[in-house]
Amino acid sequence: MGLQHMKTSEFDAAVSAAPLAMIDFWASWCGPCKMLSPTIEALAGQYDGKVLVGKVNVDEEPDLARQFGVMSIPTVVFLKNGREFDRKVGLMPADAFTAVLDENL
Amino acid sequence: MSYDVLVIGGGPAGLSAAINAHARGKSVLVVSNPLEENPLWRSEKVDNYLGLPAMTGAELLTAFQKHAESAGATFKVGRVLNAAMMGNEWYVSIGSDVEEARTVVLAAGVARGNKFPGEEEFLGRGVSYCATCDGMLYRERPVAVLGWADSARQEADFLTSIGCQVSFFEKPKTCEIKGDKTVESVTCDGKTVQADCVFILRPAMPPTDLFPGLSMDGGFVAVNRQMATNLPGLFAAGDCTGGPLQVSKAAGEGLIAGQSAARWIDKKQRENQ
Incomplete structure (x- = not known):
């Protein structure tokens, strides 16, 4: 499945169907987001088939950013069957994300 | 492109590091605020720089920058927001840009970690250090900018x-950020003003915010005689490593840091062969 670039229209259905999802809210004008990007891509590969790893461009999908109250990017939101249970704001090393994923797999 | 050495800070330490790393055949990028925003710029007389008495801070800085430019260093104006080592490279974000380098010399001057009440608590929930990153999320909404430089304006x-x-x-001297779940x-x-987001734009980020895990000593970056920090490929020089906060000391430390960074790259190259 790999990394999903998610649109508002398909978002709810996709995350509701996923036991565990990790969504990165980002934008092209944000340097820290660009720095986080390779980490998110690597995690999409590492957790392929186990976790839905997606990216939401807040510029193209402002409604989703508003719905999740994204106040600073990058923001990574963790969901179980569409329900948020954790989030990480700002640039972080991969193990900050794997710790949440491994605990909730 | 990836540089050999990325220098954070365009004062005497950073420029000296740039010149000395470049002299050892390394590509160098200097990222700094505009020269006029360096605290040394406002110094009316520097009387203890060997051989060049009674220079103004502005004269010294101008000469230093000209020297580094003519030596071949590349310059970029901006404030560094984040740095992270991924693989064998340092990635450094400056506003909306990202630059890569094999080593980093931190020479950003004194950036104290004193934060305002509410700043840490609301970070990411209405406190931001990057207007270009987060501004779009606050269109049509009230925001406050706390600025310490022309670039903040x-x-x-x-x-x-x-x-x-x-x-x-x-x-501003004293600020307090208030809110419930968000600012x-x-x-x-x-x-007092109403604000959904407070952008705090200090001249430089505190070293430990830029480099998580960086060892400090008495509020300054801990370094050894080679100006190496505890993080691989990260060197520090100048006021950020402690006093005396003087030009000669900064230039000397910059020289060591630049040479150490160059040596570090050569050593890594030998190891990989």
Whole structure:
């Protein structure tokens, strides 16, 4: 499945169907987001088939950013069957994300 | 492109590091605030720089920068927001840009970690250090900018241009950020404004915010005789490593840091062969 670039229209259905999802809210004008990007891509590969790893461009999908109250990017939101249970704001090393994923797999 | 050495800071330490790394055949990028925003710029007389008595800070800085430019260093104006080692490279974000380098010399001057009440608590929930990153999330909404430099005024103008309602505080002394789940207001030096986001634009980020895990000693970056920090490929020089906060000391430390960075790269190269 790999990394999903998610649109508002398909978002709810996709995350509701996923036991565990990790969504990165980002934008092209944000340097820290660009720095986080390779980490998110690597995690999409590492957790392929186990976790839905997606990216939401807040510029193209402002409604989703508003719905999740994204106040600073990058923001990574963790969901179980569409329900948020954790989030990480700002640039972080991969193990900050794997710790949440491994605990909730 | 990836540089051999990325220098954070364009003062005597950073420019000396740049010249010395470049002299050893390394490509160098210097990232700094505009020269006029360096605290040394306002110094009316520097009388203890060997052989060059009674220079103004501005004269010294101008000469230093000219020297580094003519030596072949590349320059970029901006404030460094984040740095992270991934693989064998340092990635450094400057506003909306990212630069890569094999080593970093931190020479950003004294950046104290003193934060305002509410700043840490609301980080990511209405406190931001990057107007270009987060500004778009606050269009048509009230925001406050706490600025300590001319470049902060420009970032405030950017926020206004994309439709934020901006209150600007110039060099506030004491501020408190308040809210419930997210930021609602900020009070600086007795004046309160409503704000959904407070952009705090200091001249430099504290070293430990830039480099998580960086060892400090008495509020300054801990370094050894080679100006190496505890993080691989990260060197530090100048005021950020402690006093005396003087030009000669900064230039000397910059020289060591630049040479150490060059040596570190050569050593890594040998190991990989």
